[in-house]
Amino acid sequence: MDALIGARVSVRQRVGERAGRPLYSDSVGDLTHSDDGLVVHTRRGPVRIDPDAVVAVRAVPPAVPKRASLAAVAALETLCADAWPALVDEQLGAWRLRAADGFTGRANAALAIGDPGMPVPAALDAVRAFAARAGIGPRVQASIDSPWDRAVQRAGWVLDVAHAAGSESAVMVADLDVLAAQPVPLPVELPLRPSDDWFGSPPSSAARHVLDPGGTPTTAFALVRDPDAGVVGRMRACVVADHLHVSVLEVEPAARGRGLGTGLMAAAATWGREQGARWAVLQVALHNTRARALYTRLGMVTHHQYRYLVPESE
Numbered sequence: 001m002d003a004l005i006g007a008r009v010s011v012r013q014r015v016g017e018r019a020g021r022p023l024y025s026d027s028v029g030d031l032t033h034s035d036d037g038l039v040v041h042t043r044r045g046p047v048r049i050d051p052d053a054v055v056a057v058r059a060v061p062p063a064v065p066k067r068a069s070l071a072a073v074a075a076l077e078t079l080c081a082d083a084w085p086a087l088v089d090e091q092l093g094a095w096r097l098r099a100a101d102g103f104t105g106r107a108n109a110a111l112a113i114g115d116p117g118m119p120v121p122a123a124l125d126a127v128r129a130f131a132a133r134a135g136i137g138p139r140v141q142a143s144i145d146s147p148w149d150r151a152v153q154r155a156g157w158v159l160d161v162a163h164a165a166g167s168e169s170a171v172m173v174a175d176l177d178v179l180a181a182q183p184v185p186l187p188v189e190l191p192l193r194p195s196d197d198w199f200g201s202p203p204s205s206a207a208r209h210v211l212d213p214g215g216t217p218t219t220a221f222a223l224v225r226d227p228d229a230g231v232v233g234r235m236r237a238c239v240v241a242d243h244l245h246v247s248v249l250e251v252e253p254a255a256r257g258r259g260l261g262t263g264l265m266a267a268a269a270t271w272g273r274e275q276g277a278r279w280a281v282l283q284v285a286l287h288n289t290r291a292r293a294l295y296t297r298l299g300m301v302t303h304h305q306y307r308y309l310v311p312e313s314e
Contacts, residue, residue: 004059006030008059009029009030009040010026010028010057011031011040011049012025013027013053013054014055027042027049028060038051073146073303074113074114077143079240080245081106083243083245085209085210087107087206090130092110092130094113094114095116095123096111098110099136100206103204103207105160105163110140112148112149120148124138138310138311140308141306142307144306149307152309153309156312168305170305171283171304172281172282172300174280174295175278175299176272176279177269178298178299179265179268180266182265183259186263189223198221211236211248217239220238220268221234222235224251226255229252231252233255233263235268239277242277244269244271244277246282265280
């Protein structure tokens with residue numbers, strides 16, 4: 001049993017007898033060890049395991065993740081958009097037309113999360129017109145395999161492979177209690193306004209607006225300082241409703257491997273709980289495998305994925 005701790009298992013244990021015949025109970029879930037002994041975390045809740053009563057145990061494949069509903073995707077995308085406010089944000093039915101002088105894909109894409117109130121080809125004409133007025137290229141952000149993703153592609157829009165930061169991203173979530181339990185190797189500062197050394201170099205007015213909207217929503221700008229090397233890590237943490245939105249997690253290359261990224265996440269999670277948040281959410285490019293591996297180790301899971309689409313001719 002000890003060799004399977006941390007794995008997803010199927011356990012059969014004897015729980016009694018009836019009319020002289022043994023009774024068994026089967027449990028499937030992740031096997032962990034706590035002060036109370038071995039526990040299998042099933043979909044219905046934790047089940048305590050008595051090793052002496054176990055008659056069979058085996059590792060089983062991970063559960064097939066349950067696909068998030070369109071409503072859940074729309075709610076989380078709306079929350080993330082509010083946490084990363086564009087300079088211009090106009091409604092087009094349930095779509096949001098956003099522009100921020102080209103600073104990041106998220107703040108310069110039409111967020112397609114529902115009915116735009118008109119046929120999709122007409123909505124895409126409106127996206128083009130908005131982009132032209134804002135001086136940016138037309139771009140749509142749509143949840144992968146959603147009706148809007150398929151409709152925009154049917155209209156001839158294609159994956160924005162030229163977007164260097166990543167044309168496809170995962171939206172990952174976690175319980176803040178899980179993140180807050182991680183170690184913090186160096187003290188983390190969490191001021192509510194960014195300092196010059198948080199930015200590193202002077203930001204554009206659009207970048208400053210997106211990153212530091214001025215108190216609403218509540219935002220902290222985490223910094224880690226090394227006594228010998230100065231600032232070695234930073235992160236932005238923003239509370240919207242009951243979620244902590246995490247972004248701009250950076251650790252200096254020379255300081256990597258010391259758990260500073262984990263410490264930043266843990267400190268931000270503790271701060272987020274103090275602000276009333278319960279969950280963490282972040283957006284990470286699929287090609288950023290290093291960051292995704294870190295978040296997975298910390299207990300974050302993928303809620304859904306999205307992509308950027310642009311007109312094929314552009």
